[in-house]
Amino acid sequence: MSRVGKKSITLPDKVTVKVNGSSVQVEGPKGKLSWTLPEGITATVEGNQLSVDRAGESRQLRALHGTNRSLLNNMVIGVSEGFVKNLEIVGVGFRAAVKGNILDLNLGKSHPINQVIPEGLKVTVTENTKVTVEGIDKQVVGQFAAEVRAYYPPEPYKGKGVRFAGEVIRRKEGKSVGK
Secondary structure (H helix, E strand, O other): OOOOEEEEEEOOOOOEEEEEOOEEEEEEOOEEEEEEOOOOEEEEEEOOEEEEEEOOOOHHHHHHHHHHHHHHHHHHHHHHOOEEEEEEEEOOOOEEEEEOOEEEEEOOOOOOEEEEOOOOOEEEEEOOOEEEEEEOOHHHHHHHHHHHHHOOOOOOOOOOEEEEOOOOOOOOOOOOOOO
16 A cells, blocks of 8 residues: 555654554543544554555545544544533523433423433533533534533523533524514
8 A cells, every 4th residue: 555645643742542453542641542444544653643644546535534634633632631512501590410420401391301421421510500521532522512502502582592602692683563
């Protein structure tokens, strides 16, 4: 297999990468993640550089090359620093609490919503309305945060609902009274 395209990732201290064929294992102070590379994409470790190579120039291989480099980079960042998503709950009587491995949400519905926290995630609630989701896998952190937000997305009239911290909600004017 000849090297056509090559992209590399600089590895921080305390992060080790093991490449065994198409399997890549990344280990760091926060945990361990693994990924299987598709056919035509290879990874090699040279010093503190993780290089991702592709076998050809086909459109699919070029797309897979960049995608897998990005996924491996996210794994390296995840095991060294971790990923965090912050959510805010806005609304009268809306609140959240963590009970064991369940996130209990009261969002103005007739029943409380219980969301099971996936393994490997740390969820904390402060002030009953600020939820912090932390973990080493970017996809799992983002998916959990999106699922929680989907229970009551922010609405444009009063701004109530679950939103990401810093998310700007485009507000609308209510009904206008005619003549």
